[in-house]
Amino acid sequence: EHVGRVRTAECLETGITKLEGLSERAGELAARNLHELMRCLEAQDLVLGSRLIARAALERKESRFGIYHFRQDFPEKDDANWFGQIVLERDGQDISSSFRPLPPRVNPHES
16 A cells, blocks of 8 residues: 555655554464464565565665656656665664665667
8 A cells, every 4th residue: 555556755654654563563473373373474574575675665766667666756767876776684673774886887789
């Protein structure tokens, strides 16, 4: 709902807040058998993965990769500032981010 194909900072922040709430409730999950335990662990992994995706999407203030990352508040691709990778690190429940620029592309068709 908040981290769909069309994204804005406001929607991403709302989504991150909701996902953090789910993450905090992970301790409430309970399993009566190994199958249910597997499902609990899958749910925790899905929430973590979603938090990481939403955080990276919030950090990247441009649109890139066609329909896969479209920021309505930053609709243009911006190689001058965002040609690189968003690097996420987790410390417990906290997620920090940094940006790692990549070297400029070499076009083999240019002389």
